[in-house]
Amino acid sequence: MTFRPDMRGLAVLAAGTLALTACSAGSLGSSDDSGGGPGASTVTITYLIGNQDQDIKTANQIVKDFTAKNAGITVKTETRPAGTEGDNLVKTRLSTGDMPEVFNYNTGSLFQAIAPQKNLVPLGDQPYVKDLDENFTKTVTADGQVYGVPGGGFMGGGVLYSIPVYTKLGLKVPTTWAEFMANNAKIKAAGGVAPVIQTYGETWTSQLFVLGDFHNVAAAEPDFADRYTKNQAKYATSAAAVKGFEHTQAVHDAGYENTDFASAKLPDGLRMLAQGKGAHYPMLSGVIANMVDTYPDAASKVGLFALPGDDASKNGLTVWTPGGNYIPKTTTGDKLEAAKKFLAFFASPDGCASLSKAAPPTGPYAVKGCTLPDDVPQAIKDMQPYLDKPGGSSLALEFVSPVKGPSLEQITVEVGSGIRKAKDGAARYDEDVKKQAQQLGLAGW
Structure with a gap:
């Protein structure tokens, strides 16, 4: 169920040895690394991050802003490979007691795999924990x-959508699937605009109607994730879960896709949307910054709404949480206190502002009191009401169940291309996940 190729697919890039990168902009004060012992003017801690350019840029900004407010603490950064190699390195360094004082890593099932009770410092006594969004804390608990x-x-x-198309045709943002399909019918009848953009030339983009629908699945079957993990629920036999496949088929069967859906790629889809040549694009908000970089007008001309389900009263957004920052139990003394201050900065409005300086936000922050910059694209602003509304958002399935399969993107391409029917695609995916569940040793498989 890999869904973010340029965020997760890039994560499989092989890397060699770790590169130690001193953040000169943030390493204020003495370079003494004594940990705050007698005669030391500063405490030095190291922050382990991923080796992608944006990881490094963000860490540099955070370190710079944190140390400007904490002159007695020096923070160095160290990078690690992404993907499986990085996962193995994190586990190895935790098991050997060689983990830096703070490290950034996954949330959800991969977080559980590093034995947090054994290896990490609990943060429940920190005052900022009450300000963390519940969607996030679920993934690091x-x-x-x-x-x-x-x-x-x-x-x-x-669903990213063209505001000018909606305005011209007098359409309202849908809160049910029936309303969404009615909008598509009006768009097709008006002509000149593809109702739904699909870009199967990059197969990962085909999965949104299934993965982004999980809020609706959880609303209809609150225990689905638990039963799914225990092999007691299936996509093909769940009336709620199969709908993602059915919706993928329905859009194709109605002729709502762009004519080049089979060969178009992500940049094509973003261009169509930004230029008003396509009305809807089921997609992750993480692509918005790239779209606006290329098409600045898209900042005000493209909005976002949650994938609609059957019940308007339960309409809500499926969300993917950010990575987490953790302190290993091997961090002690003055270094532990410094590490806790560093984490507290991340969990504060100042920390959010620092993150916004480093890169345009992919969505609302998971910290109460943090606000989005005024100049963020409209599609990012559109996410905030879902996060603010009780019950208005749910975690993507990958954060509440370790059961995944590698072939979903190929299956959804087949369903969305008319090659395979929805029920057959769902059943095929149920088979696809079985091997991984067995490899994980999950009960019931």
């Missing part, structure tokens, strides 16, 4: 203890 703070903003999985 083990045995009732919170262990991490967010390292960025949420991403939403919804």
Whole structure:
């Protein structure tokens, strides 16, 4: 169920040895690394991050702003490979007691895999924990203890839409699937605009109607994730879960896709949307910054709404949480206190502002009191009401169940291209996840 190729697919890039990168802009004060012992003027801690350019840029900005307010603390950064190699390195360094004082890593099932109760410092006694969004804390909690703070903003999985098209045709943002399909019918009848953009030339983009629909699945079957993990629920036999596949088929069968859906790629889809040649694009909010960079007018001309389900009263957004920042139990003494201050900065409005300086937000921050910059694109602003509304958002399935399969993107391309029917696609995906669940040793498989 890999869904973010340029965020997760890039994460499989092989990397060699770790590169130690001193953040000169943020390493204020003495370079003494004594940990605050007698005669030391500063405490030095190291922050382990991913090796992608944006990871490094964000860390540099955070370190610079944090140390400007904490002159007695020096923060160095160290990078690690992404993907499986990085996962193995994190586990190895935790098991050998060689982990830096603070590290950034995944949330959800991969967080559970690093044995947080054994390896991490619990943060439940920190005052800022009460200000963390519940969607986030669910993904960094083990045995009732919170262990991490967010390292960025949420991403939403919804429908990016052309505001000018909606305005011209007098359409309203849909809160049910029936309303969405009615809008598509009006757009097609008006001519000249593809109702739904699909870009199967990059197969990962085909999955949104399934993965972004999980808020609706959870609203209809609150225990689906738990039963799914135990092999007691299936996509093909769940009336709620199969709808994502059915919706993928329905859009194709109605002829609502762009004519080049089979070969178009993400840049084509973003261009069509930005130029008003396509009305809807089911997509992650993480692509918005790239679209606006290329098409600045899209900042005000493209909005976002949650994938609609059957019940307007339960309409809400499926969200992907940011990575977490953690402190290993091997961090002690003055270094531990410095590390806690560093994490507290991430979980504060000042920390959110620092993140916004480093890169345009992918969505609202997971910290109460943090606000989005006034100049963020409209589609990002559109996410905030869902996060603010009780019950208005739900975690993507990958954060509440470790059961995933590698072939979903190929299956959804087949369903969305008319090659395979929805029920057959759902059943095929149920088979696809079985091998991984067995490899994980999950009960019931």
